[in-house]
Amino acid sequence: MTIANTLEQFGSFHDWYIDMLATSKEGNASTPNTLTLGLHDQNRRAILTFRGVTRASIVDGGLLNIVNAIEVLKPDNEAYPTAMAMLKKSAHFGKHHTEYVVYVFSTVGLEIAVEFDELSVESV
Numbered sequence: 871m872t873i874a875n876t877l878e879q880f881g882s883f884h885d886w887y888i889d890m891l892a893t894s895k896e897g898n899a900s901t902p903n904t905l906t907l908g909l910h911d912q913n914r915r916a917i918l919t920f921r922g923v924t925r926a927s928i929v930d931g932g933l934l935n936i937v938n939a940i941e942v943l944k945p946d947n948e949a950y951p952t953a954m955a956m957l958k959k960s961a962h963f964g965k966h967h968t969e970y971v972v973y974v975f976s977t978v979g980l981e982i983a984v985e986f987d988e989l990s991v992e993s994v
Contacts, residue, residue, distance in 0.1 A: 873970060873989050874942045880991065886911045888935040888980065891928070896921060901963045905984055907974075909937065915994045922987025924968050927956035928980055935979030943971045953983040 877883065890908025895901065905920040918940075920926075943950045953973045972989070974982035 872942075873972070876989065876991050877940050877942070880916060882939040882941060883909055883911075883916075883937045884939055885977070886916075886937045888937060888974075891931075891980075899963075901961075903963060905986070907982075917992045917994060919990045919992070920972070920984050920986040920988075921990070922968060923963070924985050925957045925960045925962050926982065926984040927960040928982050929956065930976065931980030932978075936977040938975040938977040940972060940974050943973050949973050949975070956981075956983040957985055 880886070886909040888907055888909050890906070892906045893902035894904045894906070896904050903921070903923050905923050905926050907918045907920075909916050909918065941947075941949075943953050950971070953971055957971070968985045968987050970987070970989070971983065971985050974980070974984075
């Protein structure tokens, strides 16, 4: 299953609340290379874990953070230049370039651009 299909199973997380954000190091990494988001929609909860993160940028967050959509971006996507501009301002970790870029579009609160190798979504 593709990352886009996985996100679509959750309606691209439209109107879900982000209530947890954490970074960690996996493997022999000397800097954080994992980004974890906790989300809920009042009835369900999900944990998104981005692994192999080389760059991430988080802007405009607050106590209330509601997702409009979480989408995989490709160079032909209208939001791709915005995501790249955000990522350009972040520190680059690792020597490789990742395969995926995801953008968290905001209804209220934070927006996130993340460049990574692998995404897992756990429904809890």
